[in-house]
Amino acid sequence: MGTPGAEVRSREIPDTDVRDLVVSLHRLLRSLHRAAPVGRLQPTQLIVLSLLYENSPARIGELAAKVPCSQPTATAAVAALEHRGLVRREPDPTDGRASSVRLTEQGTGTLSELARDEAEDLAARLAALDADEARAVVALAPVLRRLAEG
Structure with a gap:
């Protein structure tokens, strides 16, 4: 028995x-990340920042599940982000043994700047396509987001 949908995919694509x-x-x-030199974040760090932007605060285990990555990888990403002042840990109000991670104002600014720089680079690349191709790529955004969310 295979993965659900694998049969359909294998016949159609x-x-x-x-x-x-x-x-x-x-x-x-990768090329968009290189074009946005602000911060030079690792991919997991960038995903963690983005997740916290959408839903802050969050526990490290929750972040690991959403990235997805191992808990030690998420812990290392959070530690690096915390060292740079982009996130902060605080006691979890529901469990005194745990901590939550919150995006800082500096983290929000860094994420915004990265997104702006990458969007500018992508816009320049889209401008090099013909209008129909550019519209087709932009129209994929909601579909790619659903795929990314699993």
Whole structure:
């Protein structure tokens, strides 16, 4: 018994096309991150900041589940972000043994600046496409977000 939906995908979309899409998305994201020198955050750190922007505060275990990554990886990302003043840990109000992670004002500013720089670079790349291609790429945003959310 295979993964649900694998049969449909294998008949409709060749595995090589799926792999090409994955590689292309990775290359695009990596090149956009390089174009936004502010902060030089690691990918996991950037995802943690983004998650905290959407839902702060959060426990490290919750962040690890949403990234997804191991709890030690999430802990290391939070520690690096905390060292830079982008997040802060505070006692969890529901469990005195645990802590929650909250995005700081500096973290919000850094995330906004990174997003702006990357958006400017992406806009320049979209401008190099013909209008129909650019609209098609932009129209994919909600679908890619649903895929990213699992």
